[in-house]
Amino acid sequence: MKIASIVGARPQFIKLNPVSKKLRKYHDEILIHTGQHYNFELSKLFFEELGIPEPDFNLGIGSGTHGKQTGEMIIEIEKVLLEEKPDFTIVFGDTNSTLAGALASVKLQIPVGHVEAGLRSFDRSMPEEINRILTDHASDVLFIPTKTAYDNLKNEGITGELIFSGDVMYDVLSDNIELSRKSKILEKFGIEANNYYLATIHRQSNTDDPNNLLNIIKALSKLDKKVLFPIHPRTLKFIKKYDYMSNLGKNILLIDPVGYLDFLWLEKNAKKILTDSGGIQKEAFIFKIPCITLRENTEWIETVEDKWNVLVGTNIDKIVNAVNNFSPSHMQSNHFGDGNASVKIVDAIGKYLTKK
Numbered sequence: 001m002k003i004a005s006i007v008g009a010r011p012q013f014i015k016l017n018p019v020s021k022k023l024r025k026y027h028d029e030i031l032i033h034t035g036q037h038y039n040f041e042l043s044k045l046f047f048e049e050l051g052i053p054e055p056d057f058n059l060g061i062g063s064g065t066h067g068k069q070t071g072e073m074i075i076e077i078e079k080v081l082l083e084e085k086p087d088f089t090i091v092f093g094d095t096n097s098t099l100a101g102a103l104a105s106v107k108l109q110i111p112v113g114h115v116e117a118g119l120r121s122f123d124r125s126m127p128e129e130i131n132r133i134l135t136d137h138a139s140d141v142l143f144i145p146t147k148t149a150y151d152n153l154k155n156e157g158i159t160g161e162l163i164f165s166g167d168v169m170y171d172v173l174s175d176n177i178e179l180s181r182k183s184k185i186l187e188k189f190g191i192e193a194n195n196y197y198l199a200t201i202h203r204q205s206n207t208d209d210p211n212n213l214l215n216i217i218k219a220l221s222k223l224d225k226k227v228l229f230p231i232h233p234r235t236l237k238f239i240k241k242y243d244y245m246s247n248l249g250k251n252i253l254l255i256d257p258v259g260y261l262d263f264l265w266l267e268k269n270a271k272k273i274l275t276d277s278g279g280i281q282k283e284a285f286i287f288k289i290p291c292i293t294l295r296e297n298t299e300w301i302e303t304v305e306d307k308w309n310v311l312v313g314t315n316i317d318k319i320v321n322a323v324n325n326f327s328p329s330h331m332q333s334n335h336f337g338d339g340n341a342s343v344k345i346v347d348a349i350g351k352y353l354t355k356k
């Protein structure tokens with residue numbers, strides 16, 4: 001069968017990787033890259049280091065307002081789907097590329113599978129929350145990573161088929177952790193294992209809002225260790241726009257975003273992780289590194305319930321206090337599956353297409 005996988009942003013290349021590998025054993029995959037992320041460090045780097053095949057189509061959409069970016073993606077994805085006539089489409093996560101792929105496909109009556117379905121932060125000011133809800137309701141097969149996600153979908157009366165697959169990010173992490181040991185990233189930046197904090201931010205509410213962004217920078221600048229801060233271009237853009245470069249403390253090492261293998265190694269060796277990323281909250285949990293989440297809510301609520309993740313928002317004192325005092329040692333449950341989510345996903349797609 002012919003399956004179209006649609007991706008566009010950094011975390012989607014990572015999620016695609018294990019699924020695509022399995023899919024290509026049984027099906028013809030057409031890979032569509034919307035071009036939402038286009039900087040080398042956010043896109044091509046992942047294709048190179050994870051051995052992801054070159055996209056068959058790169059739509060080159062780039063950045064823009066939500067409506068413009070999503071609309072242009074739908075127009076261009078539709079053209080490809082009309083030309084290629086796939087039997088099934090797979091979308092990943094919660095970006096504008098996810099929503100555009102799902103809408104373009106379902107309107108052409110090509111069934112859609114959503115990897116990472118059912119996540120909810122219950123915060124409709126997050127663009128990702130709107131993307132999650134709409135994509136789930138447009139999808140025919142929903143691949144669910146966690147028990148909470150399953151409950152969320154049941155509560156919304158979703159009509160698609162629910163497949164409890166586990167989390168593909170656990171698959172890809174398990175596949176790559178040994179390789180990441182070869183990373184020389186600590187040496188490159190002169191940092192010692194267990195003696196630095198790792199920080200990332202890119203959430204719209206933290207970057208575009210000048211007060212939130214300044215609070216985060218001030219809090220990071222007050223910390224007692226070096227803070228390695230691989231900076232998302234969105235965040236750099238706003239730091240420059242608001243003229244905050246001079247507010248960055250001397251302890252902050254601002255670096256370009258790094259590849260997946262280097263990033264896994266940075267996470268595994270960090271004393272603590274400060275982030276607003278979805279994926280990084282899970283990776284911190286899996287590595288048993290205390291995670292301080294610079295948001296008021298999370299869709300990965302299990303990490304908070306198990307007490308390995310704390311939500312602190314953007315209040316300077318709360319952030320600094322969490323870094324100084326949040327030292328979990330609790331038992332963890334396994335929330336993210338058994339590392340075979342991608343096998344289950346490909347298997348379920350096969351069964352769905354046979355039934356059809």
Ligand code: UD1
Pocket residue numbers: 009010011036037038039042063064094095096097127128202204233234235237
């Ligand atoms: C997007 C997703 C977010 C996801 C994140 C992963 C949406 C609404 N947001 O956020 O859910 O967590 O990717 O990293 O889909 N930019 C560049 N180069 C690039 C890409 C972006 O310079 O290659 C800059 C541009 O100034 C752009 C801004 O970053 O305007 C934001 O990019 P955008 O794709 O809109 O959203 P992200 O913040 O990357």
Ligand code: UDP
Pocket residue numbers: 010011014200202230256257258259260261263264276277278279280283
């Ligand atoms: N990541 C990376 N390099 C970086 C920062 C993050 O490889 O410099 C990886 C990280 O390991 C995780 C994913 O990118 O797997 C998370 O993506 P991001 O934070 O951009 O998006 P989100 O998960 O919030 O949608």
